[in-house]
Amino acid sequence: MPSGQSAARPQILVCNDDGIDARGIQGLARAMTAIGDVHVVAPMDEQSAVGHAITMRTPVRARRWPFGDSGFEVKSAHAVRGTPADCIKIAIDKLLPGMPDLVVSGINHGANTAVNVLYSGTVSAATEASILGIDAVAFSLCGYTRGADFGPAADVARSIVEKVVDVGLPRGILLNVNIPSAAADELQGALITRQARARWEEEFEERTDPFDEVYYWLSGRFVDMDGRSNTDLWAIDNGYVSITPMHHDLTANEAIASLAEIDWL
């Protein structure tokens, strides 16, 4: 490596919601070492579906963690007792030597498309970074089998992050990337997409515990209500990597004018 180049290497913070020992974050961290200096700060345990939760009523703990001992090296790794959003906050305030240039989250084991982004800890880590003004990308592999191969998805992540490092993201924008579970040569390319309009139709499963008390398991049916072809769901169904630009401002600007005409009080 030419002298001086080392100093310019991007500082990359890697997080996830499946937990620091998940295979997806191993693959992502490994891919990122080709691009920059990698710092891993991720939950000690699985934190799926925690959304943008933060930990306020109990303390957060963090400790150094063995990571990347299988052929690649990260600059530092910490496991956190907390949510993905906690991880980003404490990484920046306490654990990292300085502000990272980029935050990547994942690779999540399972899709984060449509309305599911709201429940996703993986995406919330990237959102948290974006709030702090840091470029951020969330990656998810759209496959649920236990032995899923994260290799092709890690290659996709590397390619996308190289572009982000190169050109930067528009201010306040993060990328939510979903990758079909397929061999590299089966991928149709990448599409910039919109979050599909969809919802879950809940069907809680009712059971009775040994003490005769009823309890419920969340369960349901996912319903895609979107007929457009430029959605994240359409892209995945058709073999494309889906890249959805997202922001964290939830204001429905299009509704402001009509609502302002109502005499509310």
Place this chain on the structure above:
Amino acid sequence: MPSGQSAARPQILVCNDDGIDARGIQGLARAMTAIGDVHVVAPMDEQSAVGHAITMRTPVRARRWPFGDSGFEVKSAHAVRGTPADCIKIAIDKLLPGMPDLVVSGINHGANTAVNVLYSGTVSAATEASILGIDAVAFSLCGYTRGADFGPAADVARSIVEKVVDVGLPRGILLNVNIPSAAADELQGALITRQARARWEEEFEERTDPFDEVYYWLSGRFVDMDGRSNTDLWAIDNGYVSITPMHHDLTANEAIASLAEIDWL
């Protein structure tokens, strides 16, 4: 009451994140009984800052709960071991006689403005309803004193919900309402606002436990980076009730064209 009017009364589901025994939800439920039939489904314990978390790895429990015994009557009340989003899901699938016409959430004890809406369980209950196609409004009182008076805020909630029942909300839009902590005659009116651009600068407080292990309390400084006068923060600071229309589609449509020009893979 004239005959027939009873059948047309709106079915109102009331939720919160401070817990079913919080004073804010008592005030809100009471105010709603003037408008429709009230069903309360709220967390058994405080669920602040859980964001849009849902409960997937443990069962959800729900049980009938004594509620509204101080001068008003609700049609049903259930306490749920789960998050606000869980409450909405299980209310609709299991606990309510039918689909509610309206979901109201709150009155939260503390503001849900700017980026804080992402962490808010109060708002997530309304968001969850909005995903399901139900009109929804989240209410927060911008005061933190233990003895805060929810009376004026409950009156504001009643007035706003009456309008929502009257005119309906645009499809996919929910309202996030923040109410200054002030006497009714001190309120300057209501403004339709935008979510302010702001962020938290974290300063985790480091402590050592009796076993010599370090732990951290989340703490920080809130920074308003928004100079506009039509934001939720501006409204509250100037004595107005802030009504922010929100949606749950996080797509940054404005970024799609420029990102589509990049060769990502």
